[in-house]
Amino acid sequence: MAARTHLDRLANPETWSTTLAGILFDLDGTLVDSTAVVERQWWTFLDWYGLPAEAFPEPLHGKRAEDHIRGLLPDDQVADAVARLSALEATDIAGVTAVPGAATLLDAVAGVVPWGIVTSGTYEVATARLAAAGLPTPGVLVTAEDVRAGKPDPEPYLIGLERLGAAGPVVVFEDAPAGIRSGREAGCPVVAVTTSHPAADLAEADVVVPDLTAIALTAPARDDSAVLTAAR
Incomplete structure (x- = not known):
């Protein structure tokens, strides 16, 4: 892991x-609140395949649906099951909302530093949930289709870093332990929000905040950078 010598504590x-x-932002639980929606969809999925309640994936956020499903169904059923669940996720968006502070923070980031999203969901699901929450779709959007290994592997964030092409340090925003580990292994400092997990589960992050209202972005310190401050 790259040394994070650029971090400053006030x-x-x-x-x-x-x-x-x-x-680089995670999506579900970080920018959008989709927990109740995802839970509803997974109960439907278990019903489709006659799976017991004990098969309900915990935790929900932080991993690709494919990675959850591989532990539940035979290999020859996984691809069709993933496609079926993805189709449901992309259309069943009632109740998806923006996490507090998300819209304000994205407005502040726009035009100041490049930003993107690294999600465990598919492209279709990600864009549908962003639209439902009234948030913009960035030019850099890394989805389940883009990676061979999902979070906690660093590959998703390494791809995000490559596509973002930032001239300096990139901060990752996450809500799940798997995502925090992915971001840190990619060499990034991580800000975690307690929207889906208690703070104790997010201890690997550099800082933990309740939601995105705790984040402020100031005017650029240089032409290619800005200063981010998190209120604990």
Whole structure:
């Protein structure tokens, strides 16, 4: 893992600050609140295949549907099951909303530093949920189709870093332990939000905040960077 020597802690222990040149966000649980929707869809999925309640995946967020399904069904059924669930996820979007502070933060980021999304969901599902939440779809959107190994493997965020092409440090925003590990193994500092997991489960992150209302982005410190501050 790359050394994170660019991190700075302010004198005030209630805040954390870093200079950055780009941001990569997870989607579900980080930018959009889809937990109730995803739970509904997974109960439907279990019913389709006659699976017991004990098969309900925990935790839901942080891993690709394919990775969950591989532990539930024979290999020859996985591809069709993933496609079937993805189709449901892309159309059943009632109840998907933006996480508090998401729209404001994305407005602040736009035009200041490059940003993108790295999600365990498919492209179709990601764009549908962003639209339902009233959030923009970025030019850099890494989805389940783009990777061979999902989170917690670093591949998703390594692809995101390559596509983002930022000139300096990139901060990752996550809500799940698997995503935090993926971002850190890709060499990025990680800000975690407690929207789907308790703070104790997110201890590997550099800083943990309740939601995105705790984040502020100031005017660029240089032409290619900005300063991000998180209130703990």
